[in-house]
Amino acid sequence: MARYVGQRVKRTEDPRLIKGLAHYVDDIRLPDTLHVAFVRSIYAHARINGVDAGEALKAPGVVAIFTGKDVSEKIGPVPCASALPELKVPDHRVLATDKVYFVGHPIAAVVAADAYAARDAAELLMIDYEELPAVVNAEEAAQGGAVIHEQFGSNVAYKLTAGEGDIVAALASADRRIKQRIINQRLAPVAMEPRGVLARYLPGEQELTVWSSTQIPHLLRTQLALMIGIPENKLRVITPEVGGGFGSKLNVYAEEALLGWISMQLGRPAKWIETRRENMQATIHGRGQVGEIEIGCKADGTVTGLRYNVVADLGAYHQLLTPAIPTLTGLMLSGAYKIPAIQINVTGVFTNKMATDAYRGAGRPEATYVVERAIDLVAAELGLDPVAVRRRNFPAPEEFPFKTATGLFYDSGNYEGALAKALENAGYERLREEQRAAREQGRIVGIGVSTYVEICALGPSQAMPAGGWESATVRIEPTGTVTVLTGASPHGQGQETSFAQLAADELGVDMGDVTVVHGDTAIVQYGIGTFGSRATAVGGTAVFVAIEKLKEKASKIAAHMLGTDAVNVVFAEGVFSIKETKKAAAAAGDGKAADADSDEVPEPVVPVGEGPAGALPEPETEGRKKVSIQEVALAAHLARELPPDTEPGLSATYFFEPKNFTFPFGTHIAVVEIDRETGEVKFQRYVAVDDCGRVINPMLVDGQVQGGIVQSIGQALYEEVVYDEQGQLITGTLMDYAVPRAKMIPWFELDRTETPTDVNPLGVKGVGEAGTIGATPAIVNAVVDALSPFGVRHIDMPIRPEAVWRIINSSDE
Amino acid sequence: MKKAVQINVNGTTRETEVEPRLLLVHYLRDVLGLTGTHVGCETSLCGACTVTVDGQAVKSCTMFAVQADGSNITTIEGLAHDGELHPVQEGFWERHGLQCGYCTPGMIMAAAQLLERNHAPTREEIRHGLEGNLCRCTGYQHIVEAVEYASKAVNREP
Ligand code: FES
Ligand code: FES
Numbered sequence: 001m002a003r004y005v006g007q008r009v010k011r012t013e014d015p016r017l018i019k020g021l022a023h024y025v026d027d028i029r030l031p032d033t034l035h036v037a038f039v040r041s042i043y044a045h046a047r048i049n050g051v052d053a054g055e056a057l058k059a060p061g062v063v064a065i066f067t068g069k070d071v072s073e074k075i076g077p078v079p080c081a082s083a084l085p086e087l088k089v090p091d092h093r094v095l096a097t098d099k100v101y102f103v104g105h106p107i108a109a110v111v112a113a114d115a116y117a118a119r120d121a122a123e124l125l126m127i128d129y130e131e132l133p134a135v136v137n138a139e140e141a142a143q144g145g146a147v148i149h150e151q152f153g154s155n156v157a158y159k160l161t162a163g164e165g166d167i168v169a170a171l172a173s174a175d176r177r178i179k180q181r182i183i184n185q186r187l188a189p190v191a192m193e194p195r196g197v198l199a200r201y202l203p204g205e206q207e208l209t210v211w212s213s214t215q216i217p218h219l220l221r222t223q224l225a226l227m228i229g230i231p232e233n234k235l236r237v238i239t240p241e242v243g244g245g246f247g248s249k250l251n252v253y254a255e256e257a258l259l260g261w262i263s264m265q266l267g268r269p270a271k272w273i274e275t276r277r278e279n280m281q282a283t284i285h286g287r288g289q290v291g292e293i294e295i296g297c298k299a300d301g302t303v304t305g306l307r308y309n310v311v312a313d314l315g316a317y318h319q320l321l322t323p324a325i326p327t328l329t330g331l332m333l334s335g336a337y338k339i340p341a342i343q344i345n346v347t348g349v350f351t352n353k354m355a356t357d358a359y360r361g362a363g364r365p366e367a368t369y370v371v372e373r374a375i376d377l378v379a380a381e382l383g384l385d386p387v388a389v390r391r392r393n394f395p396a397p398e399e400f401p402f403k404t405a406t407g408l409f410y411d412s413g414n415y416e417g418a419l420a421k422a423l424e425n426a427g428y429e430r431l432r433e434e435q436r437a438a439r440e441q442g443r444i445v446g447i448g449v450s451t452y453v454e455i456c457a458l459g460p461s462q463a464m465p466a467g468g469w470e471s472a473t474v475r476i477e478p479t480g481t482v483t484v485l486t487g488a489s490p491h492g493q494g495q496e497t498s499f500a501q502l503a504a505d506e507l508g509v510d511m512g513d514v515t516v517v518h519g520d521t522a523i524v525q526y527g528i529g530t531f532g533s534r535a536t537a538v539g540g541t542a543v544f545v546a547i548e549k550l551k552e553k554a555s556k557i558a559a560h561m562l563g564t565d566a567v568n569v570v571f572a573e574g575v576f577s578i579k580e581t582k583k584a585a586a587a588a589g590d591g592k593a594a595d596a597d598s599d600e601v602p603e604p605v606v607p608v609g610e611g612p613a614g615a616l617p618e619p620e621t622e623g624r625k626k627v628s629i630q631e632v633a634l635a636a637h638l639a640r641e642l643p644p645d646t647e648p649g650l651s652a653t654y655f656f657e658p659k660n661f662t663f664p665f666g667t668h669i670a671v672v673e674i675d676r677e678t679g680e681v682k683f684q685r686y687v688a689v690d691d692c693g694r695v696i697n698p699m700l701v702d703g704q705v706q707g708g709i710v711q712s713i714g715q716a717l718y719e720e721v722v723y724d725e726q727g728q729l730i731t732g733t734l735m736d737y738a739v740p741r742a743k744m745i746p747w748f749e750l751d752r753t754e755t756p757t758d759v760n761p762l763g764v765k766g767v768g769e770a771g772t773i774g775a776t777p778a779i780v781n782a783v784v785d786a787l788s789p790f791g792v793r794h795i796d797m798p799i800r801p802e803a804v805w806r807i808i809n810s811s812d813e
Numbered sequence: 814m815k816k817a818v819q820i821n822v823n824g825t826t827r828e829t830e831v832e833p834r835l836l837l838v839h840y841l842r843d844v845l846g847l848t849g850t851h852v853g854c855e856t857s858l859c860g861a862c863t864v865t866v867d868g869q870a871v872k873s874c875t876m877f878a879v880q881a882d883g884s885n886i887t888t889i890e891g892l893a894h895d896g897e898l899h900p901v902q903e904g905f906w907e908r909h910g911l912q913c914g915y916c917t918p919g920m921i922m923a924a925a926q927l928l929e930r931n932h933a934p935t936r937e938e939i940r941h942g943l944e945g946n947l948c949r950c951t952g953y954q955h956i957v958e959a960v961e962y963a964s965k966a967v968n969r970e971p
Contacts, residue, residue, distance in 0.1 A: 010906055010907065010909075011906070011909065013914070014905070014906045014911065014914075015906070017911055017914030017917055018889075018898070018902040018905050018906055018911065018914075018917060018918075018921060019849070019889065019890065019892075019893060019898075019902070020847070020848075020849015020850070020888065020889030020890045020892075020918045021849060021890070022849075022914060023848070024848075024851070024915065026842075026848070026852070027842075027848035029846070029848075116832075116834075116835075190949055191913070191915075191949060192851075192853045192859065192861060192913065192915040192916045192947060192948065192949050192950075193851070193853070193913065193915040194853070241913075241914065241915075242913065243851070243913045243914070243915025243916075244912075244913040244915060244949050244950055246949070273852075275855060276853065276854040276855065276856065276858075276859075491913055492912035492913030492914070492950050493912070494912070699909045700909070702909075702955070703909050703912055703950075703951060703952075703955055706951060706952030706953075706954045706955065707912065707949075707950045707951050707952040708952070709952055710952035710953065711949075733854070733856055733858065734854050734856065734858035734859055734947070735856070735858055739947050739949065741943075741944050741947065742939070742940040742941075742943045742944060742946075742948075742953040742956070742957070743940045743941055743944050745940070745952065745953050745954070747936070747954065748952070748954055771952075
């Protein structure tokens with residue numbers, strides 16, 4: 001019975017966080033800790049003719065300085081986990097050796113007694129650079145000119161074509177064909193906690209512990225073990241509190257390996273906390289796609305085919321998933337529509353910039369933006385309502401599981417359901433009338449719709465570079481409290497709460513008796529981590545199935561305690577009882593005893609000072625018809641009277657392998673008004689209906705959606721990583737990189753539909769990225785709609801007031 | 814050349830010798846071990862390091878410890894009284910005003926100051942008052958609701 005699941009339960013992680021008592025990496029203090037500062041390239045592309053550390057070494061407090069020459073033979077390359085055919089993979093050393101490839105490329109690590117001394121000394125390092133021509137524009141880089149990695153002969157890292165259906169015929173058969181150049185600009189994830197690493201090597205034990213602000217503790221452990229050359233079972237990775245990731249910490253970074261290695265060299269703990277400037281320069285960026293779409297349609301709006309030719313700006317090196325991100329874009333190009341032929345042609349290109357990689361949505365926001373803009377272009381071309389064009393191309397609910405021309409099977413969906421609800425909540429017809437009236441008054445008002453579908457619960461292992469399952473261990477301790485160990489690595493998503501809700505309901509215990517543990521490879525069984533909206537759908541399912549296994553064992557022990565067979569025992573609300581059948585009643589003894597047994601379950605036996613100190617007395621079960629799960633747990637640990645062939649203890653582990661992704665969907669509607677004088681875009685309404693399957697905690701789901709939409713608003717209106725022609729990072733601080741602030745955000749009117757999925761027994765689909773995927777095109781569509789009287793069909797992101805102002809002021813409507 | 818400072822933090826006065834260039838935020842975190850105050854930028858742009866100095870919300874990365882000599886500082890650790898959460902802390906918990914929690918201490922300190930100045934702010938005023946504090950997780954809506962909750966709680970108090 002659901003006592004907690006489905007409720008707006010307050011988070012159990014909050015008390016420590018709101019009191020300032022939680023521990024992020026930088027809050028962990030170990031005696032004797034050394035502090036590391038990195039010297040990073042000030043050029044986008046240069047040869048290093050020499051590094052002179054002489055002065056720096058003499059600076060007060062300096063303990064050691066390591067350069068590329070010192071470490072490149074000792075520490076293995078920074079890994080790239082994606083394997084595409086004929087992918088060019090440059091050798092990515094943890095420190096630059098003879099060349100630097102992007103502003104922020106680490107050249108040397110300065111180790112000192114405190115962080116101030118380390119930073120001071122880093123200033124003293126003399127680096128002899130010989131500047132080389134920087135390759136900044138990805139489209140030009142694909143054509144020729146200076147080559148970054150000379151061994152490859154060009155800047156093209158890979159080319160890939162994907163999709164099904166005869167795209168040429170599909171476009172040829174169309175009544176109309178529309179082309180549009182389309183840009184998903186580079187973005188910076190900007191987790192509020194920058195990255196940070198603390199490493200401690202214990203020479204006696206030969207054990208290395210690495211505390212890192214990461215989303216993937218176990219995968220990181222495996223990779224670091226390989227890079228540093230320490231046995232994996234001597235390496236422990238701990239992720240303490242993590243201050244946001246959004247994909248930027250779904251990676252293996254040079255600094256993580258270096259800190260571990262430095263601690264091993266010097267025999268003291270070593271810490272590095274990224275500055276915000278370093279974070280902007282040397283933590284992965286996202287998006288960075290420049291492409292052209294071509295969409296064909298019939299006169300009634302039916303889409304016949306979609307082609308997307310795209311240049312992906314990969315940056316100088318591949319981080320963990322860099323080349324794979326555009327392939328996710330390719331997979332999601334069908335959007336929420338039946339499109340018979342789809343083709344994506346990707347050219348992945350090296351540039352003298354930081355690597356792009358998974359930023360919230362990771363390839364899917366790009367796809368959704370492409371598709372949702374394309375549908376609006378069709379509507380504009382044909383003079384149809386964008387909602388009507390969407391409806392014309394939706395698959396019907398009975399067509400699921402639905403196969404796309406990109407090779408996916410959408411598990412379940414009711415796109416019309418979410419759309420209809422959103423239109424109703426927004427009052428779409430009335431909005432259109434108001435828009436007409438506003439236009440007559442000379443106001444510039446637009447309504448944008450996006451009916452997105454996303455791919456979540458990553459994912460089946462077949463489709464993943466390093467396992468797509470997730471793990472859980474659930475155990476009931478002798479005193480009856482419940483411990484859940486999850487392989488997922490929550491960092492704000494709230495699974496300490498939602499998994500406790502789930503476990504408490506399934507076990508019939510109080511939530512307060514459940515603790516969810518994660519992020520320590522020495523405590524938790526191997527897990528994959530938190531990314532790709534997978535933690536609840538895949539990790540939560542692992543918890544659920546582990547509990548099923550645990551209950552199965554508990555019910556055998558309970559039956560034994562009650563003197564019957566497991567088949568006669570039922571479990572409800574934390575209590576095993578004998579089924580009220582004649583046979584069971586007979587098996588349990590005479591009817592009188594059964595009658596005498598009250599419905600009340602005795603309090604779990606609390607150990608008292610009988611017998612030897614601390615000895616736990618066996619629960620009294622003579623003649624009873626019920627035992628609580630806590631009593632069973634105690635009996636399982638005492639193991640004095642277990643059924644034959646039963647392992648003592650009460651714990652179960654499960655590794656859940658999903659059979660498919662899930663495909664959550666929804667409709668987002670943005671209503672904007674543009675200030676004629678300034679070109680500024682202002683929100684009037686924002687309405688969203690999301691369908692992420694079954695919801696464990698609606699409050700957490702709302703939080704995920706809201707946070708996601710705001711990152712979308714950032715992409716649509718404000719954010720862009722800008723490098724100048726020399727490859728200098730212009731947006732290197734939070735002054736120049738415009739993360740949305742509270743004032744820039746409208747009030748969100750959120751709602752849900754709930755279409756179950758059978759991909760996992762929980763019916764949960766995932767929601768971490770929905771907002772970031774669904775919202776961007778809704779906002780841009782709204783702005784384009786507002787500007788359509790000026791002849792505008794498309795406008796590039798981020799939509800700056802200046803560009804809008806120019807449109808308004810250079811046209812005569 | 815260290816300089817002696819006397820600073821009252823969360824009700825306790827401490828005398829310490831500090832480097833003149835030591836930032837207040839590092840004094841709090843590294844000298845006093847009060848790590849609830851966070852650093853998100855070191856350039857006064859994110860608000861993660863917000864504390865109150867003599868009742869004024871201040872970004873503690875923009876101030877040197879020596880400038881706080883003789884003042885009274887409250888950090889997030891000192892906001893709850895006798896184990897009772899401050900109404901803003903309560904509001905953040907009740908209304909899910911935090912996800913990763915990194916911006917939260919600064920956000921709570923800024924919100925507490927905001928409510929001191931304006932007991933019943935509108936949503937617009939809340940958004941305006943928190944403009945100096947970045948949150949990348951929540952999208953701010955639950956933060957606004959958290960502050961509204963706190964303002965109602967404050968106004969209920971006798
Ligand atoms: S750390 Fe002080 S404002 Fe960002
Ligand atoms: S809760 Fe993560 S930055 Fe605000």
